[in-house]
Amino acid sequence: MIFGLQDYNFSVLLIKSDFPDYLGQWSLLGDIVEVDESLDAAAYRILSDRTGLDSLYLEQVKSFGTVNRHPAGRVITIAYYALVNIDQVRLVKDDNELHWHQIDQIDRLAFDHNEILDTCIRRLRDRIRSEPVGLNLLPDEFTLRDLQSLYETVLGITLDRRNFRKKFFGTGLLIDLKKQENNVRHRPAKLYSFDFEKYNQIKEESIHFI
Amino acid sequence: MIFGLQDYNFSVLLIKSDFPDYLGQWSLLGDIVEVDESLDAAAYRILSDRTGLDSLYLEQVKSFGTVNRHPAGRVITIAYYALVNIDQVRLVKDDNELHWHQIDQIDRLAFDHNEILDTCIRRLRDRIRSEPVGLNLLPDEFTLRDLQSLYETVLGITLDRRNFRKKFFGTGLLIDLKKQENNVRHRPAKLYSFDFEKYNQIKEESIHFI
DNA sequence: ACAAAAGTGTTAGATTTACACCCATGA
């Protein structure tokens, strides 16, 4: 599962199934794990094949293994999600077979992929509150508006702007880049980056980001 | 992974490995998933074979699939943990091949089982704070001392008694059974049960138990 | 000058933490 933010909307990359029983339905990306390849390596390979990116945030979520979930026979799927900065993605098959879809507009997917998607979303929502994984969805330099919007769209909630800023600055993990965005037709926002180095030193302290 | 409380200590059931490379070392319980059996069904089967119990709390945690983790060849392990009330367990092989071990006294396990164990413990510690899964480790009727001790031993922390009671009563999910323990050489504690029915109605509200 | 989003503090309420004494039972 490849998640990204497309125009401030929480989205996932889907591909049209070429499997006869589900022809033309949207499905998640996947492939078979090779015998001489670890699960993580397979996940990175599949991701890289599809997006051209190779250093990404990946988390294994769950294995799905009911007996008749795939019409071709017994298939066990080990689900991972990746968080990507959508601007850096070059879709390898960028005809209409491979598309970003907004999470809240997804209807029926092929196979048991709705269940897998829901499970991954729940995991991400959990994770994003206590670890700074959401930053993988943004460029390295971002505004506080970007950051707040990320949490709002992924969690499907709205946040108070002043409280959000206070809380996030309170972590001491934002680096003021002394730069501003430009070409916006309103007061330009300051740009920040996230201090991953400092975070790695203090991450045992159970931080809450929102 | 089968977790239980043995004399108020957080423990896990281990078996002596009969695999040549790890002969005599302790390892986690496992078995092969049959082709016509779901992952969950396999987990329940293995558990029931070992403990004689069949209605238990089980959670899938993670799949482990590095290439050379098992000397016999490519093996992918899908880890689950179960929480059992140790008093109800009848060990099927209760010679010295199958034993409860206190978590904090476990040394080196066979295969990559230390890593699997650590991952499961982390998951359980996370889960237990926001869902009432810990109650599966206790008998149906318990004292507040039992309950506090459960959280303390699983999380490896100490808690203030008055605050713990206040917090837990605050959930409104404890049923006063109007009974007391007996044959203790101090003031007997009241017995409670957990209101799972009520919990299921309100579980969306994101409760924190400690 | 106007429209749009950026930036900024204070206060009330809720939650969390720290802490000490009397009570009921069995030995």
Place this chain on the structure above:
DNA sequence: TCATGGGTGTAAATCTAACACTTTTGT
């Protein structure tokens, strides 16, 4: 009567939530 753990309340500190006006830019 003694030892052991059960049961109980309050106050300070911290955290969370609610809320409105001025600033800076492009058009």
